[in-house]
Amino acid sequence: MADQTEKAFLKQDGVSLRTKPGKAGRWWKNIGLGFRTPDEAISGVYVDKKCPFTGNVSIRGRILRGTVVSTKMRRTIVVRRNYMHFVPKYNRYEKRHKNVPAHVSPAFRVDEGDDVTIGQCRPLSKTVRFNVIKIVTKASAKKGFAGF
16 A cells, blocks of 8 residues: 555545455546656556546546646646737737646656646636646756856
């Protein structure tokens, strides 16, 4: 069983803790839409009821892509989506952005600067309606001055 870090005892719904020898007691699913289930979700020991691969959450609606700008919350990140807005009076575009909070499963190791794909799901909290389903590119290891 997984190391319990919460005050309440955590286990996956519908999975018996009394398993036969040699049989894995872990449930996971393929979310479809052409996205692979991470290896950590299949062989990991974490318990997350809001994970789209091992929990009770389905991905439906919009699939968005953006850059991670904050990882300060527990299992939640903020994804920045940049876009261009046309101003007809000046016949030009202006830069705009939206910040989208998204739940990140323990199956992913996400850092600031990573490009991620997020999928819409049911409301998970007051502000969170998206779930990370893929890390597109990882940020560079060195974030400091790269001149030398």
